[in-house]
Amino acid sequence: MDRRRIVITGVGLTAPNGNDLREFRGNLLDGKVRFQNTELRYIGKVIAGVCSFNPLKYQNKKEVRAGTRAGSISIYCAREAVADAKIQISDENRSRTGIYVGITEHGNVETENEIANIGNYNYDVRFWNHYHNPRTVANNPAGEVTVNMGITGPHYCIGGACAAGNLGIIQGAQQLMLGEVDLAIAGGVSESIHTFGIFAGFKSQNALASNEDPNKASRPFDMARNGIVVSEGGALYTLERLEDAKRRGARIYAEIAGWASNSDGTSYVLPNPERQAECMARAIAHAGLRPDDIGILNTHATATKAGDIQECEAIRKVFGSGRYPIINNTKGFIGHAMGAAGALELAGNIPSFEDGIVHPCHNLDELDPGCDIPGLLQREKAVRPPSEIRCILNNSFGMLGINSSLIVKRFED
Amino acid sequence: MTREQISQAIKDIIDEILPEGDCSSVNPDEKLRDQLDLDSMDFLDIVMEIRKRYGIEIPEADYPRLATLSSCVEYLAPKMASK
Numbered sequence: 001m002d003r004r005r006i007v008i009t010g011v012g013l014t015a016p017n018g019n020d021l022r023e024f025r026g027n028l029l030d031g032k033v034r035f036q037n038t039e040l041r042y043i044g045k046v047i048a049g050v051c052s053f054n055p056l057k058y059q060n061k062k063e064v065r066a067g068t069r070a071g072s073i074s075i076y077c078a079r080e081a082v083a084d085a086k087i088q089i090s091d092e093n094r095s096r097t098g099i100y101v102g103i104t105e106h107g108n109v110e111t112e113n114e115i116a117n118i119g120n121y122n123y124d125v126r127f128w129n130h131y132h133n134p135r136t137v138a139n140n141p142a143g144e145v146t147v148n149m150g151i152t153g154p155h156y157c158i159g160g161a162c163a164a165g166n167l168g169i170i171q172g173a174q175q176l177m178l179g180e181v182d183l184a185i186a187g188g189v190s191e192s193i194h195t196f197g198i199f200a201g202f203k204s205q206n207a208l209a210s211n212e213d214p215n216k217a218s219r220p221f222d223m224a225r226n227g228i229v230v231s232e233g234g235a236l237y238t239l240e241r242l243e244d245a246k247r248r249g250a251r252i253y254a255e256i257a258g259w260a261s262n263s264d265g266t267s268y269v270l271p272n273p274e275r276q277a278e279c280m281a282r283a284i285a286h287a288g289l290r291p292d293d294i295g296i297l298n299t300h301a302t303a304t305k306a307g308d309i310q311e312c313e314a315i316r317k318v319f320g321s322g323r324y325p326i327i328n329n330t331k332g333f334i335g336h337a338m339g340a341a342g343a344l345e346l347a348g349n350i351p352s353f354e355d356g357i358v359h360p361c362h363n364l365d366e367l368d369p370g371c372d373i374p375g376l377l378q379r380e381k382a383v384r385p386p387s388e389i390r391c392i393l394n395n396s397f398g399m400l401g402i403n404s405s406l407i408v409k410r411f412e413d
Numbered sequence: 414m415t416r417e418q419i420s421q422a423i424k425d426i427i428d429e430i431l432p433e434g435d436c437s438s439v440n441p442d443e444k445l446r447d448q449l450d451l452d453s454m455d456f457l458d459i460v461m462e463i464r465k466r467y468g469i470e471i472p473e474a475d476y477p478r479l480a481t482l483s484s485c486v487e488y489l490a491p492k493m494a495s496k
Contacts (some may be wrong), residue, residue: 061432066454127465130457 001243006173007411009250010085010238012077012340013347015334016049016231020080021347027407028348028359029381030345035229040196041116043203044150047214048193049231049335059148068110068135069191069232071144073235073340074101077236078145078185085238087183087248089149098181099142099155100171101236102164102188104339104398106157106196107136108254110210141189149335152345153181161398163261164188165235165342172239173256182244189234198338202228207304218336219363220301220329221308221371221378230303231335235343241331246413253350257391257409258287264401276314280393283405284318287391291318294325295389297375299400300397301329302336309370309397316373322373325393326382342396342404349392353410356386385394414493419486422493426462430455441482463489467496 011021018024027033038048055064055072058079064072065319069373078099082089087098114132121127134140142155154175160167172186192198202208209227211217218229245252260282264272284291297315301308315327330345337344352358360377367378391409414422424436427449433448445451459479460471469492471479478488 012434060456062430062450065430126470127461129461130454358479 001241003177003179003241005242006239006256007242007245008253008256008350008408009240009245010081010087011235011253011347011350012080012082012084013233013235013344014051014053014073014076015052015233015337015344017334018380019051019053021351025348025351028330028333029357031362033215033362035217035226035335037214038193039248040199041112043196043200046199047209047211047217047229047231049233049337050193051232063148066131067144068140070103070106070141070189072364073189073191073232073234074141074145074236075148076189077189080148081185081236081238087238090153093183094150095152096182097151098172098184099145099151099153100158100168100173100175100184100186101142101145102158102160102166102168102343103141104161104164104190104192104341105159106138106140108197109191110135112195112197131315132339145185156372158341160404161400161402162336162338162341163396163398163402164339164402165341165344166259166396166404167261169237169239169256169343169346169406170259170261170404172237176239176241182240184239185236186239187234187236188339188341189236190232190338190340192338192374193230198230209303216363218303218332220299220303220331220362221368221376222303222364223368225305225308227304229335229393231337232343233334233337233340235340235347237343241364253402254353254408255411257289257407259283259406260286261402261404264403266401269274269311269399271310271311271397273314273317275401276311276395276397277317278404280314280318280395280405283393283407287409289391289407289409292323294391294393296349296352296392297325297327297394298394299327299329300341300351300395302331308368311397312371312373324373326358326377327373327375328359328377329361332364340408342394345396346392346394346406346408349394350408352386352389352392354386356384356389357380358384358389414496416486416490419489419493420482422466423482423485426459426466427451430458430462439482444480445482467493469493
């Protein structure tokens with residue numbers, strides 16, 4: 001069996017503007033967003049992207065109470081992906097299924113909640129919840145999936161800051177290539193809107209978005225951008241080796257073509273365009289492609305003043321004076337879904353292989369000249385013959401200078 | 414609290430911990446874990462709720478005395494009499 005060809009056969013997702021791929025993609029094309037003001041302890045009112053999926057679709061109330069929001073998001077996405085792929089988890093495959101979930105962070109929400117809880121009892125730790133440790137271990141989101149679905153193969157989370165969504169998919173593909181599992185459920189999730197610390201941290205960095213209208217707050221590349229809108233969400237994919245997928249007659253969304261991950265090695269926070277460019281170039285080379293093979297490039301840009309410009313600088317380094325892909329961004333629609341971002345944003349572009357339609361950026365009213373790169377799809381969706389879109393390059397970068405670029409391509413037998 | 418009130422208090426806690434559970438038809442003399450979907454983690458939740466609501470500390474050595482609804486009432490009656 002050729003272990004090198006890995007394909008996507010199912011998608012499960014939840015985003016602030018959609019709880020399955022059809023709804024999510026439709027809202028990206030229609031410009032529909034759903035941000036809201038929400039209240040968090042200490043910091044008060046903040047703008048956030050909140051998901052509306054029903055956890056009780058796949059969990060009972062006891063599981064929801066004992067587990068975490070990240071766990072519920074993971075379970076929802078994993079169940080939806082497996083159903084989408086028309087796979088039954090059974091004794092035949094439960095031990096050969098692996099769960100690989102990218103996370104930006106985990107445990108902040110649960111720890112903050114527990115400290116607030118014991119605050120009601122004069123900080124007497126006898127009132128500290130016994131579920132604290134299973135809720136906060138770094139494998140929690142992936143582990144909850146295994147408990148809920150009776151999966152007995154490997155599970156763990158990949159802590160990769162905001163590059164984690166891509167890294168989860170890469171990990172899943174690699175484990176399939178190694179033959180460690182036959183089915184990988186892989187991607188990324190985030191529950192970060194439930195921790196005040198994430199918001200307060202961004203605010204202290206002057207990187208938290210504010211706007212009278214929550215739906216206009218997330219505006220990558222726009223002159224009026226003033227920071228990040230944090231969102232929760234998740235996207236998990238079923239990945240299979242091509243031969244396995246073909247044997248069972250699976251629908252194939254796309255093939256994993258290549259990837260790269262590297263480190264800036266320069267700063268806790270500030271991005272490094274040199275290393276971002278190197279990451280993209282390495283991914284293109286790893287996929288055996290040239291820059292002009294890329295049909296769509298989804299930018300990571302989060303709507304910070306410096307970060308957006310630096311990613312554009314990196315893109316210029318990669319594509320130079322050659323042909324640029326259609327370049328878009330998803331965060332104007334869904335905010336920054338942190339650990340889910342890479343996986344979720346990829347999902348918004350995958351249907352372009354079929355219909356040739358590419359969603360634009362959102363809330364991009366006045367382009368920052370520093371972000372003026374060829375191919376940037378500012379306001380109107382693009383429509384191309386589907387055959388012209390062969391490859392999607394998906395960027396996802398994070399703190400401590402972690403970079404990831406994932407390339408998926410149209411499946412051709 | 415009367416014994417009836419204590420019994421109801423325990424049922425209220427279990428109903429909250431097991432939202433899918435229903436304590437109304439529990440046989441007070443049969444083990445709770447044989448009648449309800451209660452595991453040892455849920456049991457810790459019951460102990461925590463008793464601590465939170467009534468300020469009563471139940472040492473681990475006494476957990477077996479909470480096996481049935483009747484034994485719960487028996488064990489807790491002296492502790493909750495003044496509540």
